[in-house]
Structure formats: C-alpha cells, structure tokens
Amino acid sequence: MLARVAALALTVNVVLLVSAVAMDYVGYQCGGNIKCADSWWMSPFRMASVASFPGRRILLGAVVPLLLLVLLAVLTYRTQRRYESVRPPGNPGPRQPCVQNAASLEGGLRNLDFWNTGPYTRYLGKIHIAAGLALLALMIATTVHGTLESAPGMRIQEGRSLAPEWLWSGSVWIAVAVLVVAVLAVIPEKVIGPLRWLGLILTVPAIGALLLAGAMALLEPAMMAVVPNAMTPHELPGLRPVMNWVYGGIIVALLLVPVCLIAAALDRKKPLRTVQLVVVAAALVGMYFMLDVIDRPYGWVIVALIVAIGIIVVGVVNSGRLTAFRWGAPFIVLTIAFGLANTVLVGLIVRVADTLGEIKYTFAATEPVPDSGRIIAVFPVISDVAAYLIFEPVILVLIFAGWQAIRWWRAGWSKPAKAIADEYYEKEQPLPDDRGWVASTVKLNGGAFNPDWATPEMRAWPGRVSRARKVAEMPRDLDLLFTSIVVIGILLFAWLEMHIWADDIRRPSPWVASLGTAIATLLPLAVLLLARAGWQNPNTRRVIGVLWDVGTFWPRGYHPLSPPSYAERAVPELQRRMWFLHDSGAQILLAAHSQGAILAAAALSQDGPDEVRPTGMKVVLATFGSPMRKLYRWGFPAYFTDELTQSLLPQNGTTSIWRNFYYLTDYIGGWIVNEGENSIDKKLPDPPTCQFTYGDAPPRIGSHTGYWKDPAMWQEIDLIAPRPG
Structure with missing residues (x-):
C-alpha cells in the first residue's frame, strides 16, 4: 500500500517539476521579458493579448505539462490494449467480480490471474492522471493568485476588474480534494463494486478544477512594472509554497516505507534483535555526527571515505552467504527512482533557464534590471541540489567501481x-x-x-x-551501492534542509553547479543516443531489447504509467503455444536461456483446475544461464520461493525432465535447486577445456552467452529431448 502511495507521489513529483519549468521560466519570466521572448518559438507570448497578462502567460506555459499528461494517458491506454488485454489461455478471469493488484494474489506467480491485471492497471492509471490534472490546476490557481498579491516590482493596471474570488478558492479546494481522494484510492489492493469507477469519477472534478483555474487566469488583469522600462527578476509568486507542500507530502510518503519495513522486522522473532536495534541506533547517531563533519573542510571527502569503508566491510562480511537483497529493497528502489527523476528534471530546469537567459539564484532580485537584460531567477536550493545530489551518486559509483576493480585485479594473482x-x-x-x-x-x-x-x-x-x-x-553487491547512494543522499538532503531553514545556505561554486546540471542533462540525451544506435545496429538493438525485457517483466501493479509489462503478453502466448502443441499431439522441449528461463518458470508454475489447463501435459525443460535464484530470488524473495521451485520439479509440476545448466563464470545465471551436482542442476566447465590448437587463441570464456555454442550442454539436451514414439 505504501509503495503504491509513493508511486503516486512520483507522478506528482514529475508533473510538479515539468510544470515549474514551463509555467515559471518559460511562461512567466521569459514570456514577460521583451528581449527573452524574441525567439520564434516564443512568438505566442509576444501577442498583445498575452504579453502584459501574467495569468495568460502562466496558462500558456501550463499547456506543456497538460500535453505530457495527455501523452502519458494515451500511451498507457494503447499499451494496456496491447499487453494487459491479452488474456491467459483458458482463464475465465477473476473468480470474484473485483479488480485486484497482482502483488496481492494468493500464490504469487502461480496464481492464474497473475498475468490478468488489466482492470487494476486501468484503475490506477485513471487515478494517476486525475492526480496530475488536479496538481496542475492547483499550481495554476495558486500562482495566478500570487501574481496579483506578491509580484515584486509589478502593479495592476488601472481600470481592470479582478476575477471572482470563488474561482480561486473553488479550483484550489477541488484540486486538494482530488489529491487527497487519489491517495486514499490507491490504498486498496482489491476494488469491489462501484469503486472500480472511482478513477474515472475523479477525473471529472480534476478537469473541473483545471477549467476554473484556467478561467481565473484568463480573467486576470494586465500587469505593468512600477518603474517603466525596468523589471525585477523573481520566481513565480505562489510557486514556492506549492512546491514546499508537495515535497513535504512526497517525503512523508517515501519515509513511511522504511517505517513499515522496520515495524515488520521488529515483528519477526530473531535472537539477535537487541543487537540489531543497537546497531541501527548507533548508525543513526553516527549520521547525526556526520552532519557536523560535512561542514568542516573536506567534510564530504571524509564522509565518502567512511561510506567506502562501510561498503567494503559489509561486502567482505557477507561474501559467499548472501541470499537476498540485504535490507529495505522497496525503500531503496523507490528512493533511487525519486532521485533519478529529480536529478534529470533539476538538470532540465537549469539548462532551460540557462538557454533563456542569465541565471540568478534568488527568489527575487533586490534591484531592478534593465529591460534589455535576460535574467532568469531560479530558486537558490536548485543550485545546491544540482551541485551535491548529482555528484554524490557519481562519487559513490566511482568508489564502488574502484573496489570491484581491486577485487577483479586480485583474482588474477x-x-x-x-x-x-x-x-x-x-x-x-x-x-x-x-x-x-x-x-x-x-x-x-x-x-x-x-x-x-x-x-x-x-x-x-x-x-x-x-x-x-x-x-x-x-x-x-549492487545493493551495497544502491543503499550507500540512498543513505548518503538522505544525509545530504537533511544537511541542505538544515541550512535552508537556518537561512545559512552554503553556495557551491558556479562551475560545480554547471557541471552537475550538465551531467544530469546528459542522462536523457544518452538514452536517446542509445535508442538511435539501436535503430541502426542490430546488436545494440538486441541488447536494448534484453534490458527492456528484464526491466518490464513484472505487471504494472504499482505505477500504471510505467513502460508496459511485456510478460503480460509473453507468458500467456508461451502457454498458449505449449497448450496448442500438446493438444496437437506433439511432445515439447522448452529450451530457455537467461530471462527466458524466468518466462518458462512463470508459464509452467501456474496451477489450476483441469478445465483451465490441459491434463497430462508434460514438458522437457532445459534452462541455461537462468537468473532464477542468483538474481530473482535475491531481488524478489517473496515470489521466487522454494514452493515455486518445487512446483517445477518433475514429480510435482508439468515437467517430465528438468535440467539447469550453469557456469561459474556466469554473472547472471547459476544453480537453482541446490548448489553442486544434483538431478536438476548441472555445472559445466567454462571454458570447457584448457586445450587448443597451438597458434590459435586460447579457449574462450563463455560467461553468460557461451551456452549456445557449448557442445557439452547440447549433448546433454539431446539425451533428455523427447523422441517420437
């Protein structure tokens, strides 16, 4: 439940920052500056009916986040039609007239409805879109109202009537109500009866609030500078309190996740519970003292070294006996998602402001700037975030890479x-x-x-x-890296907030902020270049496809606006293919490599009555390079359990024979049932031999991709393959 609330907060976070860029820097500040708005793409802001009306400029800027929400809604609808609408073969649908999250289904992956989650995804999708529209309406109403009361160096032109006060209050209260109800609406895992229409119902008042806010912006009077031919650069009035309240809610939603995890950990019976609590308390005390260390010269270098030592110590202590993500995976992953989204969007904010004019990190300039100047005021905290929160993960990644490089080098001694x-x-x-x-x-x-x-x-x-x-x-060991990034990020955020509330912000050097935002801006550019390379190069496209498959395996049970789950189609289609072959009298050999082994497990492990699944179907299963235990059990222990593995065994499931081949050099795949030789797992030497023809290259290491050319594995598969008759 808390993960779904945090996912909704992520949607709100993205809409907030995109709206701030378009409404503040483009619409309000640059649109009100004659020199700044001289570009061809800014021509709508130079019209006489827009230029002197801040509310209309804000409304025009709000078109960008509105189009983003429309685009997300269209993409979600289209992908739901293509993926979630594919029904599992022979599956009559949910047994109860309800909409349910796949994560809460009894039996997990083995449940027949696990890949039949389209109704719940559509339910969540409408709620996310309604929340985004409500936030946009709230930002328009609050900022337009703010320009009437607190725009520095500006005053209302005489002879103009103000918009009715009820437009402002009505749009604000409706928008807030929609946001509150949206949070409550994502809580239930099972939606019964009329509640299934709640997402669609919420969209109506959200659009109503947006229309009221738009009417208020259109009726706002014209504004003029107090000093003719001069302007006072300042952030969009009313934007700061909205951002404070929204980010406050985001932080609360995010921090409730570790609170829930700690409560769950305390509920378990473990003999070392007291020791663990003492360690956690000591870590919190240590973090408190670190806040003081940061303020000293080279303080961040000291903190980075402490984190590096901690990573190495934990890694050495846990080496060889790690079975799952060390602790708090939901919180770590959610925090990294927020950090990545804010890093990219903060970089976008600075780059857009820098493109429009000269950046001045201030809420409002103390002196007017001539109209010929192109000054863009940016919230001061953005400079800190751009400088620190962007460099922090980069430094920790370098530390982690250095530690792993040392381990790799020592392994060749x-x-x-x-x-x-x-x-x-x-x-x-x-x-x-x-x-x-x-x-x-x-x-x-x-x-x-x-x-x-x-x-x-x-x-x-x-x-x-x-x-x-x-x-x-x-x-x-990646969980060590992710956890250190999150812990130091929280520590850094607390340090920044402490100085902001004390009005003692430590300004970083301008070049540091510029370099940080450049790095953040390069992230989406790198994604675009990778996509372009994939379009031109089949090998790159294959790598992108593999990464996409791995990243979109699970149903969209938490964030409905995320990329579609390809397994929503792949698993039912694989089942339908096997069932068709069985009903046609064929014998089936399913050879599954890497992620394909996960698809095979999902397709074969589902249990059900005879009227749903063909009776007597037995499959010969050969998996190689399977990440089932090494990575999926490590990252998703609640789903890849011993029960799931047992359901695939020949004596229990739909397999007549199962062999799992693996290399010790495989960084993805590994053993599944039991380490070492057994009836299921088969360890293959890699390289298969140490002998070679003199003058040629020595035997090649297969790693994760060498199975396809390993004759020893295919000889084993030939022995277990079904034969006619």
Whole structure:
C-alpha cells in the first residue's frame, strides 16, 4: 500500500517539476521579458493579448505539462490494449467480480490471474492522471493568485476588474480534494463494486478544477512594472509554497516505507534483535555526527571515505552467504527512482533557464534590471541540489567501481590463478596429437608453464578464468551501492534542509553547479543516443531489447504509467503455444536461456483446475544461464520461493525432465535447486577445456552467452529431448 502511495507521489513529483519549468521560466519570466521572448518559438507570448497578462502567460506555459499528461494517458491506454488485454489461455478471469493488484494474489506467480491485471492497471492509471490534472490546476490557481498579491516590482493596471474570488478558492479546494481522494484510492489492493469507477469519477472534478483555474487566469488583469522600462527578476509568486507542500507530502510518503519495513522486522522473532536495534541506533547517531563533519573542510571527502569503508566491510562480511537483497529493497528502489527523476528534471530546469537567459539564484532580485537584460531567477536550493545530489551518486559509483576493480585485479594473482590451473590439470585429458599441434594452457608437469612454447596469452589464461569467476559474483553487491547512494543522499538532503531553514545556505561554486546540471542533462540525451544506435545496429538493438525485457517483466501493479509489462503478453502466448502443441499431439522441449528461463518458470508454475489447463501435459525443460535464484530470488524473495521451485520439479509440476545448466563464470545465471551436482542442476566447465590448437587463441570464456555454442550442454539436451514414439 505504501509503495503504491509513493508511486503516486512520483507522478506528482514529475508533473510538479515539468510544470515549474514551463509555467515559471518559460511562461512567466521569459514570456514577460521583451528581449527573452524574441525567439520564434516564443512568438505566442509576444501577442498583445498575452504579453502584459501574467495569468495568460502562466496558462500558456501550463499547456506543456497538460500535453505530457495527455501523452502519458494515451500511451498507457494503447499499451494496456496491447499487453494487459491479452488474456491467459483458458482463464475465465477473476473468480470474484473485483479488480485486484497482482502483488496481492494468493500464490504469487502461480496464481492464474497473475498475468490478468488489466482492470487494476486501468484503475490506477485513471487515478494517476486525475492526480496530475488536479496538481496542475492547483499550481495554476495558486500562482495566478500570487501574481496579483506578491509580484515584486509589478502593479495592476488601472481600470481592470479582478476575477471572482470563488474561482480561486473553488479550483484550489477541488484540486486538494482530488489529491487527497487519489491517495486514499490507491490504498486498496482489491476494488469491489462501484469503486472500480472511482478513477474515472475523479477525473471529472480534476478537469473541473483545471477549467476554473484556467478561467481565473484568463480573467486576470494586465500587469505593468512600477518603474517603466525596468523589471525585477523573481520566481513565480505562489510557486514556492506549492512546491514546499508537495515535497513535504512526497517525503512523508517515501519515509513511511522504511517505517513499515522496520515495524515488520521488529515483528519477526530473531535472537539477535537487541543487537540489531543497537546497531541501527548507533548508525543513526553516527549520521547525526556526520552532519557536523560535512561542514568542516573536506567534510564530504571524509564522509565518502567512511561510506567506502562501510561498503567494503559489509561486502567482505557477507561474501559467499548472501541470499537476498540485504535490507529495505522497496525503500531503496523507490528512493533511487525519486532521485533519478529529480536529478534529470533539476538538470532540465537549469539548462532551460540557462538557454533563456542569465541565471540568478534568488527568489527575487533586490534591484531592478534593465529591460534589455535576460535574467532568469531560479530558486537558490536548485543550485545546491544540482551541485551535491548529482555528484554524490557519481562519487559513490566511482568508489564502488574502484573496489570491484581491486577485487577483479586480485583474482588474477598467482594463488587464484594456480587454483584454476590445478582444477583444469586434474580434469585434463592426454594431448591427442603427439606432434605438438594441440597445446594446453595449464601446467603439464610440476605446476610450471613450459617456457619454450608458452605465450604470454597462455600464461594469463588461468588468471583470466579466475577473474571471470570473480566478476560473476559481483552483481549481487549492487545493493551495497544502491543503499550507500540512498543513505548518503538522505544525509545530504537533511544537511541542505538544515541550512535552508537556518537561512545559512552554503553556495557551491558556479562551475560545480554547471557541471552537475550538465551531467544530469546528459542522462536523457544518452538514452536517446542509445535508442538511435539501436535503430541502426542490430546488436545494440538486441541488447536494448534484453534490458527492456528484464526491466518490464513484472505487471504494472504499482505505477500504471510505467513502460508496459511485456510478460503480460509473453507468458500467456508461451502457454498458449505449449497448450496448442500438446493438444496437437506433439511432445515439447522448452529450451530457455537467461530471462527466458524466468518466462518458462512463470508459464509452467501456474496451477489450476483441469478445465483451465490441459491434463497430462508434460514438458522437457532445459534452462541455461537462468537468473532464477542468483538474481530473482535475491531481488524478489517473496515470489521466487522454494514452493515455486518445487512446483517445477518433475514429480510435482508439468515437467517430465528438468535440467539447469550453469557456469561459474556466469554473472547472471547459476544453480537453482541446490548448489553442486544434483538431478536438476548441472555445472559445466567454462571454458570447457584448457586445450587448443597451438597458434590459435586460447579457449574462450563463455560467461553468460557461451551456452549456445557449448557442445557439452547440447549433448546433454539431446539425451533428455523427447523422441517420437
């Protein structure tokens, strides 16, 4: 429930910042400056019926966030038609006349309705759009009202009548009511009866509030400068209190998630509970003292070093026995989502303001600036956020990468490399060619390479294999990086807020803020360049497709405006294909690599009555490079459980035989049922041999993609493959 509330807060956050850019910097400030509005794309703001009317300029700027909401609504509707509307084969739909979140279904992935969540996604989508429209109406009404009362250096032209007061109060109260009801509407996991129409019902008053705010903006009188031919640069009046209240709600929604997680942790019976509470209390005290350290010279360097040491210590202590994300995954992921969205949008704010004119970090300039100047006033806190909150994750990523690079380098030293050489030497077969054409990369006698024919590449081969195995262990350390980014980000945010409330803001150097916003602006640009490269290069497009599949596996049960879940179609279509083959009398071999193994597990693990699923269907399942335990059990332990694994076993589920192949060098896949050799898991050597034809390259490391060319694996699959008759 709290995750859904936080997801709604993320939508509100994005609408808030996009609206601030368009309504304040473009519409209000630049649109009211003759020199700033001289560009061709600013021509609507130069019209006589708009230029002297701040309310109309604000309303014109509000078209941008309104179009964004319309675009999101259209994309959500179209993707729901293409993905969520695909019904599982033979599934008559929910057993009860209700709309339910997939995350709350009994049995998780095994529930027949897990991939039938279109109604709930549509319900949440309408609520998010209604909340975005309500926030936009609130911002228009509040800022237009603010220009009438508190615009520095401006006054109302005589002979103009004001808009009725009820337009302002009506739009504000309706918008606030819609936002409150929207928060309450995302709480239930099961929506019964007339409540299914609540999202659509909320959209009506949200549009009404938007119309009232628009009417108020159109009826606002013209404004003129107190000093002719001069202007006082200032932020849009009324915007600051809206942002304070909205961000206050966002922080509360976000921090309620760890509160819930702590309460759940305290409810569990563990013998070390007292020790854990003492450690948490000590960490909080340490964070408090860190706030004082930050203010000292090179304070952030000290904090970064402390975090780096903490990352290394926790990583070393937990190495080899990690089974799941260490703690607080929902809070960590949500916070990173907020941080990334705000980082990109804050960078956009500064870049837009810098493009329109010269940035002045102030609420309102103390002296008028000649009309020939193109000054854009920007909230001072944006400078701090751009400088600190952007560099903080970059520094921590570099620290984390440096630590992992040291681990990788040490894995190639003589002792680990010798262990690899000994392992392959024990399994090495006699050289098949006595003429010397076939060579070996490991010791032949006594543990040393033959100096007469061993090349540097051959000498480095055991170290390369050892380093590849070390790389395979690294992905599950990412939670250390994510957690450190969140903890230091919260600490930094608290430090900034402390100085803001004390009116003692430590201004960073201008070049630091400029570089930080440049980095933030490059993030969406990098995404666009990657998409363009994928359009031109099939290999890049394949990589993008894999990342998209992994990132959009789960149903949209929390944020309905996120990219569509491709598994909403892939899983039912895979089931329908297998059921068709079975009903046609065919025998089925399902070979699944990487993410395909997750699709196979989702498709085969669903249980149901005979009238829903074909009776007697048995599938030979071969998975290789499967992230089922290594990553999915690590990140989603509530869904990838022992029960799910047991349901796939031949004696329990729809499989007649199941083999899972994995390499120790695979950074994605691994064992599933039990570490080591068993009836399901089959560890393959990688590289498969240490021998090669002298003069060629030494045996290649397959890692995650080498399964397709591994003859040993395909020989095993040939043995278990179903045969006619």
